[in-house]
Amino acid sequence: MNKYLKVSLTLATIASGSALLIGLMNLATVGAIAANKENKIKNGISRFYPEQYYYQYFEMKENSDELEDGKLLYPTINSVYIVDVPREEGYKRGYVYSTSAKNSYGQVDLLISIKEAKIDEIYVVKNTESYGQTLEDNYINKYNNGYLKDLADVKCGATYGAKIVKEQCDDAMRHYTNNYAKEGE
Numbered sequence: 001m002n003k004y005l006k007v008s009l010t011l012a013t014i015a016s017g018s019a020l021l022i023g024l025m026n027l028a029t030v031g032a033i034a035a036n037k038e039n040k041i042k043n044g045i046s047r048f049y050p051e052q053y054y055y056q057y058f059e060m061k062e063n064s065d066e067l068e069d070g071k072l073l074y075p076t077i078n079s080v081y082i083v084d085v086p087r088e089e090g091y092k093r094g095y096v097y098s099t100s101a102k103n104s105y106g107q108v109d110l111l112i113s114i115k116e117a118k119i120d121e122i123y124v125v126k127n128t129e130s131y132g133q134t135l136e137d138n139y140i141n142k143y144n145n146g147y148l149k150d151l152a153d154v155k156c157g158a159t160y161g162a163k164i165v166k167e168q169c170d171d172a173m174r175h176y177t178n179n180y181a182k183e184g185e
Helices: 002-050 131-142 158-179
Strands: 054-059 077-087 090-103 106-115 118-127
Touching: 002 077, 002 090, 002 106, 002 118, 077 158, 090 131, 090 158, 106 131, 118 131, 118 158, 131 158
Parallel strands: none
Antiparallel strands: 054 077, 077 090, 090 106, 106 118
16 A cells, blocks of 8 residues: 555656746747747737838726627727828828637638728738648738738638638628728828
């Protein structure tokens, strides 16, 4: 009986030590991971608008006005960046949506730029889809490069990932249309 108790205590010590190390590593890296994501978002906005002057940022999920019957109207939108771009006649306004969606194959976080009342470009912040590279090569990059004209064409070899990308783009376009389209570009 003493032998079993010794083995149990040894295993319990190893397990608790491992859990402690994992917790400490998470604590040590959580700030760096958040900073990397924020830098990736800033780089994406700079890619869409290299001549940006100023941008405002709004958190969507905390905005109670975006709720209807207790549900979010735009469930994939995390935040909206409104960018003022200098022009000769003053400035032009641009809109960048930070979105996130997941399915059983992974998660996709995007930045979606809307210019002239249409989705101009999509930038991948995070992609953990099992067919992630296929999704980027055969869907997102083709759209960004003008080879794919309609985001409804989700048959790209990563169909489930393309569907959540389309869902994010639809949410961004619907929010833009309902809130900013009347302001003009």
